[in-house]
Amino acid sequence: MKPLDDPLTILVIDDEKGIRDGAQRILSKMGFSVITARQGEEGLSVLAEKAVAIILLDLKMPGIDGMEVLARVNKQYPHVLVIVITGFATIETAIEAMKQGAYDFIPKPFEPDQLRIVVNRAKEKIRLETEAQRLEAEKQRTLADLGAEQSRIRTIIDSLPNGVLVTNADGMVVFINPALKLQLDLAPDSSPGLGIEQYISDKGLCKLILDISRGKHVDFEDIPQYEFSIGDQKYLLARARPVLGQRNQCLGAVVNVVDITAMKVLDRLKSEFVAKVSHELRSPLSTIHEQLALVLNDIIDQVSSTDRHLLSRAKEKTKGLISLIGDLLDLSRIEAGAVCQEIKPVQLEELLEKIIDFLSAQAKAKNQTLTLQKADQNLPPVKADPLTLESIFGNLITNAINYTGEGGRITVAIDLSGIHIRVQVIDNGFGIEERHLEKIFERFYRVKNEKTRYITGTGLGLPIVKGLVDSLGGFISVQSTPGQGSTFTVLLPANKQP
Ligand code: ADP
Numbered sequence: 001m002k003p004l005d006d007p008l009t010i011l012v013i014d015d016e017k018g019i020r021d022g023a024q025r026i027l028s029k030m031g032f033s034v035i036t037a038r039q040g041e042e043g044l045s046v047l048a049e050k051a052v053a054i055i056l057l058d059l060k061m062p063g064i065d066g067m068e069v070l071a072r073v074n075k076q077y078p079h080v081l082v083i084v085i086t087g088f089a090t091i092e093t094a095i096e097a098m099k100q101g102a103y104d105f106i107p108k109p110f111e112p113d114q115l116r117i118v119v120n121r122a123k124e125k126i127r128l129e130t131e132a133q134r135l136e137a138e139k140q141r142t143l144a145d146l147g148a149e150q151s152r153i154r155t156i157i158d159s160l161p162n163g164v165l166v167t168n169a170d171g172m173v174v175f176i177n178p179a180l181k182l183q184l185d186l187a188p189d190s191s192p193g194l195g196i197e198q199y200i201s202d203k204g205l206c207k208l209i210l211d212i213s214r215g216k217h218v219d220f221e222d223i224p225q226y227e228f229s230i231g232d233q234k235y236l237l238a239r240a241r242p243v244l245g246q247r248n249q250c251l252g253a254v255v256n257v258v259d260i261t262a263m264k265v266l267d268r269l270k271s272e273f274v275a276k277v278s279h280e281l282r283s284p285l286s287t288i289h290e291q292l293a294l295v296l297n298d299i300i301d302q303v304s305s306t307d308r309h310l311l312s313r314a315k316e317k318t319k320g321l322i323s324l325i326g327d328l329l330d331l332s333r334i335e336a337g338a339v340c341q342e343i344k345p346v347q348l349e350e351l352l353e354k355i356i357d358f359l360s361a362q363a364k365a366k367n368q369t370l371t372l373q374k375a376d377q378n379l380p381p382v383k384a385d386p387l388t389l390e391s392i393f394g395n396l397i398t399n400a401i402n403y404t405g406e407g408g409r410i411t412v413a414i415d416l417s418g419i420h421i422r423v424q425v426i427d428n429g430f431g432i433e434e435r436h437l438e439k440i441f442e443r444f445y446r447v448k449n450e451k452t453r454y455i456t457g458t459g460l461g462l463p464i465v466k467g468l469v470d471s472l473g474g475f476i477s478v479q480s481t482p483g484q485g486s487t488f489t490v491l492l493p494a495n496k497q498p
Helices: 017-029 040-049 066-076 088-099 112-159 178-183 203-213 261-298 305-335 348-365 386-402 461-471
Strands: 009-013 033-037 054-058 081-087 104-108 163-168 173-176 226-230 234-244 250-259 344-346 369-373 382-384 409-417 420-427 475-481 485-493
Touching: 009 017, 009 040, 017 033, 017 112, 033 040, 040 054, 040 066, 054 066, 054 112, 066 081, 066 088, 081 088, 081 112, 088 104, 104 112, 163 178, 163 203, 178 250, 203 226, 203 234, 203 250, 234 261, 261 305, 305 461, 344 386, 348 369, 348 386, 348 409, 348 420, 382 386, 382 485, 386 409, 386 420, 386 461, 386 485, 461 475
Parallel strands: 009 033, 009 054, 054 081, 081 104, 369 409
Antiparallel strands: 163 173, 163 250, 226 234, 234 250, 344 382, 409 420, 420 485, 475 485
């Protein structure tokens, strides 16, 4: 089929000159391109050459008659609309022509308006058909694009090194990729369709995925990453997110699983290495420190002030190194899970009083007030090793003293918050900029600015505190405003007796 011209071409086949000329005049004015033919054969040869949209066809003509032309047009050019022109006497023939596939008819003689109406109707039909064809082509194209896109996404997901699992809103697994089957030690031919527990043995992760699938997590940022292991050789990290529909309803979850075994092994090796080196360094360093102290004591009057200064600096530096090594060893012990030696119920309020008493001299040296704000009610004890608790709050309060200026105020507040005992170490010191807040719990991270430049430290205090709080099943968080102060909040599980 030839594409139709714009404007549409109309072929008028009639042996009467008056009809041909009249039709040509009216239709040209309507914006059509008009070709006329005096006989059937002539009309058919025009059709072979031109993309004709509509034919006005006289039924009674010399040579091959209109019905024969109609039959040939229907066979060879089925998309062309044929309007037959009939005399009153041949109205039955017109009906017959319609049965044979003519689109419409117009009786002879006709008024210009009659012709306009019939032709406009045909034009509208052509417009609608063209539009329908365009939409159909577009639909096919979109379907093809969609198919290609789906296949592309499928290939991407199938070739990802990360495991991917998708559930529906009931927590049934609807998709798993080959990497996930490898990670979870599933058979290569295992297919989706069953409940999540049939694929993942870790109960905690199953519950998390079920909760997300059922839309229980409104705030996506709050969804925790989940670490789990397969046997004692493979460590995996899962991140899950809900899939939302158009009305924000939860349609299920997408779980992305990363194999972190290598990272874990490296981390362990690194910790072991650090612990070993620290251990080996501690004794000789302590000896050097003690000997420097002895030498300084013995020859204090015999050496120049420059030498004395040098020796004092060396002694200070070895002290700093010994404290760094102490922190590193503490951290290694926490990472190895060997921290809590003597677990017993501890009255935290009493312990905090002791720590504050011990550190008050440091605070006083900076003219700071250091106070304990006790709870309104009697607090249940915390089950922990007292040394662990001392380390946690000793570190936090020392930091508050160090990072608060002369005359500052430090308050340690304790109370009950649900099933937790909450301790807040509040200072009105230097504060911490937002961009550092997450990082200060990382090893060796120190905020360096004008205020903190001359404060010595290792950057290991907060990682130790976090490791210890984690080991007690608690949480630590920080809020801070630069120039106004910081609040470190620790939540520890309260040991409530039945
Ligand atoms: P260190 O104190 O040895 O540098 P930490 O791990 O205890 O190491 O703390 C990390 C960093 O966090 C510190 O260098 C300091 O910049 C910041 N920081 C910790 N506590 C406070 C606080 N109470 N106020 C302001 N900054 C703090």
